[in-house]
Amino acid sequence: MTVPRLGLGTSGNDDPEQCAESVRTALEFGYRHVDTAQMYGNEAAVGRGVRGADVDREDVFVATKVHPENLAREDVLATAEASLDRLALDYVDLLYVHWPLGAYDPAETLPAFDALRDRGLTRHVGVSNFTPDLLREAAELLEAPIAANQVEIHPLLPPREDLVAACEDVGADLVAYAPFCRRDALDVPEVVAVAERRGISPAQVCLAWLLAKDCAPIPKATGREHLADNWAALDLELTDEDVARLDGIEERYRKFDPDGSPWQD
Ligand SMILES: NC(=O)c1ccc[n+]([C@@H]2O[C@H](COP(=O)([O-])OP(=O)(O)OC[C@H]3O[C@@H](n4cnc5c(N)ncnc54)[C@H](OP(=O)(O)O)[C@@H]3O)[C@@H](O)[C@H]2O)c1
Incomplete structure (x- = not known):
């Protein structure tokens, strides 16, 4: 995979001091992948956390996302530079199209991403929140390979086979956002049952299940306890029986479904 297998989400980590501290602590625990976005309003704090940790910049995979309203060509170029200024970094490792919404126009937006890559920024x-069709279209238009498609995946919304196949076709990693469905998944009876049987936390069950499916989860965590709990999931392996039990959860829903989302077509 291009993307490190377990990353740190930062959406909603809004207090700048706390956010920088969460990022610094995560990196010192061993995390090497940090996810932010123009939309989260915390790029400056994330950058402070990355620069403040006792880890070389080259060893950290920093990802940010261009806001859907900033996806016209000139806005992609200008706001990506503004993101780097806020992060106070010379480059990011991954720049995403946050949603195929707003000003997204594949023929105009995607060449701007190529240009930023050519310039080393x-x-x-x-891409993020792309359906199989949108992913294939983007792969045709981009010169750069698509490193990742970041989508909502957790035990209440397992990865769809057609999306997994499309990601494989274009060589994109599947990055799982909201891996706990914003905590809803932590109370699901099947998740709790596997956690109790294994003596691990429900959060670790969700993460181990995602890792077993070759997804790269990016749980958001703020304090040391959650950061450490989630990081330890990298060493856990679920049995086939546990994976099947989680696959069999009947309740299904999507947490992030803004108006105009491509799957609503
Ligand atoms: N591309 C997109 O459109 C998109 C959309 C949504 C999210 N994302 C990305 O994905 C990341 C993760 O998603 P999310 O933040 O929406 O939700 P999430 O990771 O599913 O859930 C975060 C919640 O789980 C709690 N938590 C973390 N570790 C825990 C543990 N070990 N035990 C119990 N509770 C725990 C957190 O609490 P504390 O904060 O108190 O630790 C927080 O309340 C985001 O931060 C963002 O980077 C991307």
């Missing part, structure tokens, strides 16, 4: 190009 991002190492990789990614």
Whole structure:
């Protein structure tokens, strides 16, 4: 995979001091992948956390996302530079199209991402909330390979086979956002049952299940306890029986479903 297998989400980590501290602590625990976005309003704090940790910049995979309203060509170019200024970094490792909404126009938006990659301002190009059709269309238009498609995946919304196949076709990693469905998944009876049987936390069950499916989860966590709990999931392996039990959860829903989302077509 291009993307490190377990990353740190930062959406909603809004207090700048706390956010920088969460990022610094995560990196010192061993995390090497940090996810932010123009939309989260915390790029400056994330950058402070990255620069403040006792870890070389080259060893950290920093991802940010261009806001859907900033996806016209000139806005992509200008706001990506503004993101780097806020992060106080020379480059990001991954720059995503945050949603195929707003000003997204594939023929105009995607060449701007290529241009930023050519200029070394991002190492990789990614997309987020893309359906199989949108992913294939983007792969045709981009010169850069698509490093990742970041989508909502958790035990209440497992990865769809057609999306997994499309990601494989274009060589994109599947990055799982909201891996706990914003905590809802932590109370699901099947998740709790596997956690109790294994003597691990429900959060670790969700993460181990995602890792077993070759997804790269990016749980958001703020304090040391959650950061450590989630990081330890990298060493856990679920049995086939546990994976099947989680796959069999009947309740299904999507947490992030803004008006105009491509799957609503
Ligand atoms: N591309 C997109 O459109 C998109 C959309 C949504 C999210 N994302 C990305 O994905 C990241 C993760 O998603 P999310 O933040 O929406 O939700 P999430 O990761 O599913 O859930 C975060 C919640 O889980 C709690 N938590 C973390 N570790 C825990 C543990 N070990 N035990 C119990 N509770 C725990 C957190 O609490 P504390 O904060 O108190 O630790 C927080 O309340 C975001 O931060 C963002 O980077 C991307």
